[in-house]
Amino acid sequence: MxxxxxxxxxxxxxxxxxPAAGAVDVRELSADEPIDGTGDSTENAFSLVAGEQDGDQITVTARTNATDVAGYGAEVTFDPDIVEVESVSGVDMSDPVTNIDNANGSVFFTQSQASGIDSPELAAITFNVLAAGETELAFVERETTMNDGQSPPEPIPFEPVGTTISVEGDGGEEPPENTFSLEAGQQDGDQVTVTARTNATDVAGYGANVTFDPDIVEVASVSGVDMSDPTTNVNNEDGWVFFTQSQASGIDAPELAEITFDVAATGETELSFVGADTTLNDGQSPPEPIPFEPVGTTISVEDEGDDESPTETLSLVAGEQDGERIPVTLETTVANTAGYQANVTFDPGVVEVASVSGVDMADPVTNVDNESGWVSITQSQATGVDAPTLATIAFDVVEAGETDLEFVEADSLVNNESERVPVDYNGTTVSVEEDSDDGGGGPTLPPPTPDxxxxxxxxxxxxxxxxxxxxxxxxxxxxxxxxxxxxxxxxxxxxxxxxxxxxxxxxxxxxxxxxxxxxxxxxxxxxxxxxxxxxxxxxxxxxxxxxxxxxxxxxxxxxxxxxxxxxxxxxxxxxxxxxxxxxxxxxxxxxxxxxxxxxxxxxxxxxxxxxxx
The missing domain is CATH 2.60.40.10 (Immunoglobulins)
Structure with a gap:
């Protein structure tokens, strides 16, 4: 038939x-709720999913249902009186680069790779419980991005989905006999050295967060003494330095590191440990934490001369207007630059961001909000380059006028292959003219070539x-x-x-x-x-x-x-x-x-x- x-x-x-750029609503997601979304919400979600409390710790997973994910950056806030971040580790991607601020209740972590993967679990955040209570875990939208595996990478639109965790206190412990101490030396010119040491035995690793008055001193360097040079994160603007190191076998009563401070002004400052960020561990396998009492110190210093501000800069340099477009380059004088982050504000009534492209580094991951007037860009690589031109921001003219282009300094930084480098932030001002349609005001740009x-x-x-x-x-x-x-x-x-x-x-x-x-x-x-x-x-x-x-x-x-x-x-x-x-x-x-x-x-x-x- x-x-x-x-x-x-x-x-x-x-x-x-x-999806429109700009702010998006953040909703909470329970641990057993799917992340693929229904209704009118964005199809892709970047979510925080909390596990069960285990003793005095609780783990929260950052995951997404987006496809072809090759990179991300995320800043998560929390109540520092309830929990503190112990560590952030990779799951389906490598361990991220992490910046922890337990004093103010935030953690930033980022990672990228060459090829994309579908619906990955990006990272696991381990929190220590400080007190019984409840805290929201929320994304900082402008610092949270995803990009795909294309070349150059493209941003992936998503909906940030936070969560709320309730934790129970785990009780106190007996005061320890061991101490972790800061001991100040004598001022030498415009510098003073402070030694971090402990009387504990079998010490194989440590982490320490030390606060200071940034108007009086700033950290110049941190070097190892009885252990290797530590990994260091310095924030001279807010006045803290975090340093950490570990090794295979333990040693007794070591001098762990020396912190060299530059004197900024005559005065006195306390040097205190942030207890939540300061740890010791022994040489067992697996290593066990060593209980201790943190002991800070106070230093008095004299300014022996006017020092220049940081010699390194992160700058915005405006080019000439060409029709309805004006380019602005992001440049730094930092040697061995291996990564950067910049948040730039502008008047959205005068200009708007058309595109951002890499110059001496790859195209950055970009988050643009032309409605509110800001653009956040970030990129990193394995090896550093000297004094690079990092990126070009192409602005389209909205209306004739003038706008300041300024850095949000709290969201902007430059790092070399090992640590963050202090910089002065140099914004700029651009004056633009509308390109008229009657033959005046300069040449008219040709229409873009269709794909x-x-x-x-x-x-x-x-x-x-x-x-x-x-x-x-x-x-x-x-x-x-x-x-x-x-x-x-x-x-x-x-x-x-x-x-x-x-x-x-x-x-x-x-x-x-x-x-x-x-x-x-x-x-x-x-x-x-x-x-x-x-x-x-x-x-x-x-x-x-x-x-x-x-x-x-x-x-x-x-x-x-x-x-x-x-x-x-x-x-x-x-x-x-x-x-x-x-x-x-x-x-x-x-x-x-x-x-x-x-x-x-x-x-x-x-x-x-x-x-x-």
Missing amino acids: DVVLVVTIALVGIGLIV PAEFEFEIQKAPVSTLTVGESIEVPVAVTNVGEEAGEYELTLANESAAIVTETVSLDGGASTTVTFEHTFESAGTYALSLNDESLGSIEVTESTDRSDESDDRSDEGDDGASDGDQSDGGDDGADGADATGPDTGSGDSIPGFGVVAGVTAVLAFALVTRRR
Whole structure:
């Protein structure tokens, strides 16, 4: 039996939905709620999911349901009276670069890699419980970004989803006998050295956060004494320094490190440990924490001369307006620059950000809010470069006028391969003119070159994979021109290496069409099909059961009559008659097992959605 199917063609337009830049609502997500979102919320989510409290610790996972994620940066705030950050570790990506501020209740962590992954668990934040209570864990939106694995990377829009954790206090401990102390030396010129030491035994690792008055002193360097030079994070603006080191075996009563301070002004300052960020551990495997009492100190210093401000700078340098666009470069004098972060504000009534591109470093991860007037950019790499031009920010003119371009210093920094480098922040002011349409005001920029035609196809509905001879299948195939220019696209269906049919589709930029292919199978067998050289599986076609019954009936009729040659000829005549009046079995000169359209249907029996550009 032949089944005739109709080929349908429908044209539809496509559009690109881009979420608006700027603030987004942050909602809470419970641990057992899916993160793929429903309703009108953004499809992608960047979420914090809390685990169960374990003793005096609780772990919170940062994860996303976005696809092709190759990098991220996130700042999370919390109540520092309830919890403090112990550590941040990678899960589906490497351990992130981390900046912890337990005094003010925030942690920033970031990581990137060459290729993207789908729906990754990005990092696990381990909190220490300080007191029983409840705290919200919320993203700082302008410091939280995701980017894909394209080259250059593109930002991924998302909805930040915080959470709330309730914790119980774990009780107190007996006061320890060990001490972790700061001991100040004598001032030498414009510097004074302070030694961090402990009387504990079997010390194999430590971490210390020391606060000071940034109006009196600032940290120049931190070096190891009985242990190697520590990893250091210095914030001379807010007045704190964090340093940490570990090794395989423990030592007794070590001098751990020396902090060299530069004198900024005559006066006195306390040097105090932030207890929540200060630890000792022994040389066991695994290492165990060593209880201790933190002992700070007070230093009095004299300013012996006027020192210059930091010699290194992070600057914005404006170029010349070209039509409706003006470029501004982000530059630094820091040697061995391996990473940076910059938050720049502007008047959105005068200019808006069109694009941000890398210069001496790769294109940065970018977060733009043209409505509120700020852009946040960040990038890092393994090796440093000297005094690089980091990026170019291209602004479009909104209206003639003047705007200050200024750094948000709390959200801007430069680091070399090992530590943050103090810098002076130099903004700039740009004056812009509207490019008139009547021939005045400078040259008119040419229109942007449209993207060339580029096609995608996908299967709308898969056919059955098993048929009998004479049956037909159909498959609707949607073809889309994702480019901006009009063009043509060919789809070639083949059985093994032999082409069956080629369809040519002509579409304007951004348009789509649906073509339904059909094919009637005329002989039994297994058909290996491909579309544009891509294997699409096999179709099994078997003999029709109805034909077998009919053949048996005819055989019985011949046996009841006679068995001589004439009767045999009569049977042949009967068969000829059946060919003349019955359905066309397709056993003539056509290609065995194939019609023009149905081959496409068979091709996609095993792939509901196959896309090829």
